[in-house]
Amino acid sequence: MKRFDVIVIGSGPAGSAAARVARRYGLATAIVDKASFPRDKLCGGLFTGRSHKAMRDIFSQDITPNLFLTSTHMRFSASGRPLADIPDAPEMHLTMRRRLDAMLHDKAVASGAEAFLGCAVTQIDQDARTVQLRGGETLGYDVLIGADGVGSVVARALFGKAFDPDKTAFGLEIETPLEAAHDNAVEIDFDAAEWGYGWSFPKRKTRTVGICGLPPQNPDIKASMSRYVALTGADASLSYKGAYLPFGDYKKTPGKGAVLLAGDAAGLVDPITGEGIALAMESGALAAQAAAKAIARHAPETAMARYRPLIRPIQKSLDQARLWRLIMFPKATQGHFKKAFARGSHLQMKYLQLLAGEADYADLRWELLRRMPRLAWRFAKHRLGLRQPG
Numbered sequence: 001m002k003r004f005d006v007i008v009i010g011s012g013p014a015g016s017a018a019a020r021v022a023r024r025y026g027l028a029t030a031i032v033d034k035a036s037f038p039r040d041k042l043c044g045g046l047f048t049g050r051s052h053k054a055m056r057d058i059f060s061q062d063i064t065p066n067l068f069l070t071s072t073h074m075r076f077s078a079s080g081r082p083l084a085d086i087p088d089a090p091e092m093h094l095t096m097r098r099r100l101d102a103m104l105h106d107k108a109v110a111s112g113a114e115a116f117l118g119c120a121v122t123q124i125d126q127d128a129r130t131v132q133l134r135g136g137e138t139l140g141y142d143v144l145i146g147a148d149g150v151g152s153v154v155a156r157a158l159f160g161k162a163f164d165p166d167k168t169a170f171g172l173e174i175e176t177p178l179e180a181a182h183d184n185a186v187e188i189d190f191d192a193a194e195w196g197y198g199w200s201f202p203k204r205k206t207r208t209v210g211i212c213g214l215p216p217q218n219p220d221i222k223a224s225m226s227r228y229v230a231l232t233g234a235d236a237s238l239s240y241k242g243a244y245l246p247f248g249d250y251k252k253t254p255g256k257g258a259v260l261l262a263g264d265a266a267g268l269v270d271p272i273t274g275e276g277i278a279l280a281m282e283s284g285a286l287a288a289q290a291a292a293k294a295i296a297r298h299a300p301e302t303a304m305a306r307y308r309p310l311i312r313p314i315q316k317s318l319d320q321a322r323l324w325r326l327i328m329f330p331k332a333t334q335g336h337f338k339k340a341f342a343r344g345s346h347l348q349m350k351y352l353q354l355l356a357g358e359a360d361y362a363d364l365r366w367e368l369l370r371r372m373p374r375l376a377w378r379f380a381k382h383r384l385g386l387r388q389p390g
């Protein structure tokens, strides 16, 4: 049986970042994925300034035209009705995950991680510290990093289930051909789904059109998607692909002893911006850092205790985002939010800066409360428990 200091399960942005950083610490590292690369991953592919920074820091990779389309044009709407058209927004990058993830995986392998591809992990033995791959091979680890996405087999081994389907958004997408006359605008529609939104993101040859929302509030999400597809003028004959995304329902303790979770497996997606790629890379890197410290002290079982304070700032920002969700999404407040958004160029700019990773939720809070005193009162009442929203 082969043994490694660290085994990383999953080679999406979280897993490749974890493997890359583990190698930086000189750890013997395996990266296991059930797929071979390149492989598809359902995603809008919006790559924010925060993602850019993480990719530069962890993978020494910059934005390049072969992998990214860059746009500074942003358009917001509600049921197709324009709320804001901003031609000079902060830069947004758009990518196809098939190519991005293959590049990140290659970088992890180039840094010395041993790849096991086309090998689904089927079993984890936390006492023996081994994982079993489909086909029968068994690998040993000191620290295991589960970066195996929303349906994580590692999270299931730790907690019995990977995620709560009622608190986890479901998204549908199509890749529609790019029209001859298009302006590269990045479009978001706040009304396309309940407790969620819709997007139309330009790529080099296609547009990714999709919606996502929490399942209990969207019992017929296919019908919502059909309406949004019609609004955007996308090809209505394309069949929809669907996937869950953990919309802010993160795991408070993302791991146990020598087993850590990163990225979607830990529930790290911002419910306001839908951003998961940056948080995946950041958390993967932090998990590897915690693993390295635990292994250096000959105490792999302390990895989770070392990971907890490192991951806390990301979890705190998700707590803030979840509060904003109570303003933006419930029926009682969403009309006020949309009005304030349409009226306030400062609020629009703060939201854009948030998307670009140049501002945080505290900046958005003051701008929103300044614009929406009535909404602030409703929100305060809700926080005091006097009234349930929506």
Ligand SMILES: Cc1cc2nc3c(=O)[nH]c(=O)nc-3n(C[C@H](O)[C@H](O)[C@H](O)COP(=O)(O)OP(=O)(O)OC[C@H]3O[C@@H](n4cnc5c(N)ncnc54)[C@H](O)[C@@H]3O)c2cc1C
Pocket (backbone or CB within 6 Å): 009, 010, 011, 012, 013, 014, 015, 032, 033, 034, 035, 041, 042, 043, 044, 045, 046, 047, 048, 119, 120, 121, 122, 147, 148, 149, 150, 152, 153, 171, 172, 173, 210, 212, 243, 244, 245, 262, 263, 264, 265, 268, 269, 274, 275, 276, 277, 278, 280
């Ligand atoms: C519809 C939709 C739209 C989105 N749009 C955006 C967006 O525009 N911008 C953004 O930032 N985020 C977006 N996200 C979120 C983003 O896609 C995720 O947050 C991100 O992919 C998380 O990365 P990860 O590495 O944690 O997991 P993943 O990217 O899911 O990678 C997990 C890897 O684990 C492997 N794996 C799974 N199970 C096993 C197993 N048993 N054994 C071995 N390997 C396994 C998989 O093959 C995969 O390669 C979107 C998500 C959805 C669903």
